[in-house]
Amino acid sequence: MPVFIPSSLSEATSLLAEHPTAHLITGGTDFMVEVNFNHRHPETVISLRKIPDMQLWNIDKASGVVFIGASVPYATMEQGELADALPALAEAARTVGSPQIRAAGSIGGNLGTCSPAGDSLPVLAALNASVHLRSSDAERTLPFSEFMIGPKRNAKKPDEVITGVSIPMTNGWQGYAKVGVRNAMVISVASVCLAIHDKTVRVALGSVGPTIIRCSDAESWINSQDITAIDDSVAVEFGNRVSQESRPIDDHRSTAEYRRHAVGVLATRLLQRGTNA
């Protein structure tokens, strides 16, 4: 099992063209758990940690779009300029594992793994982010909604590297909330990102379906109300509608019933926070 450590994107994509079954890793925080527990015996690994282009991020105020390279660690998103630009992403980043995990883990890893419990993914969905992919001979950009196609399944082709994401900022409030079995170091049982842009509410759910779910019915309903005057009954009704759009299952982490309930409570809470802000 050889390990390659390319120092540029073009080197990475040619290596991948040569070794199409290679496993791509950045922090490796998910991957190594599987290796340590003998669930995975990869033949070839390409580590993307040393590629400068994938460690870049920038905030383009003119276009209102934030670019985050696929290897930027969550620790960088928790505070500072990125947190000011994308508060919901900062909140989601702060719930990822522990400080040690956040120093290594990245959005590229969340996108590559594409678990419905990936903490950054509901944020990408609610903020209409797009995913940048590159192979040795082509580049393309997909909306997040077309990128994630199932639990741990995405539209990345075997010869493509996820290079980064572009995330449009919002001109209204945005926030993220998550339920786990305790307050730190947990994989999400249910999570919600709510964002308001041009006085329009968007809401995306994690861990309650095969993919991240954008609640189009709940969104149309709440956007037909006056969101400058949300009372408790409207917020609760919004939560109920969000619950109805979730498609949770029972698994080792929780039950479908609890998840359906939790995601509604979180959505109600976020709507109240966002519209009273």
Place this chain on the structure above:
Amino acid sequence: MSQHEYYSLTVNGEQHPVQDAWIGESLLYVLRERLGLPGSKGACEQGECGSCTVYIDNAAVCSCLVMAATAVGSQIATVEGLNTDGSLTDVQQAFVTEGAVQCGFCTPGLVMAVHHLLDHNDSPNEQEVKEALSGNICRCTGYGRIFAAVESVISVRKSSAS
């Protein structure tokens, strides 16, 4: 490009050749079993306990979740490298003085996490200390003596700086 069947790691400023290793081995395993550096402890092997905390290029990470062969070309620092002359660092001494050590298994990881915190923030508040240590599990102390040790380092460093 580098392909590693045999590779070399820079640990505490020194080059260490690693030979005949299965390349999927974690950095924790290589440090302990191949390089004779058993200070980093292995417990959960899934990044939950923090007892294997090391620095890679100045970031505090769980060495159990780093594929050792991907750390080629990085600066790795372990608890053994905190003080090479065998004396205790101020953080280690404070752990002893304040009784922050019971079974001791979590101590190396906690010492690494505390040094990392104080290197980046010389006056963290209680919340910041708790968050910085939230990735390190101690099942003996209930953390009270550990927070006391951190507080004592902060105040001693402040008074010696002024």
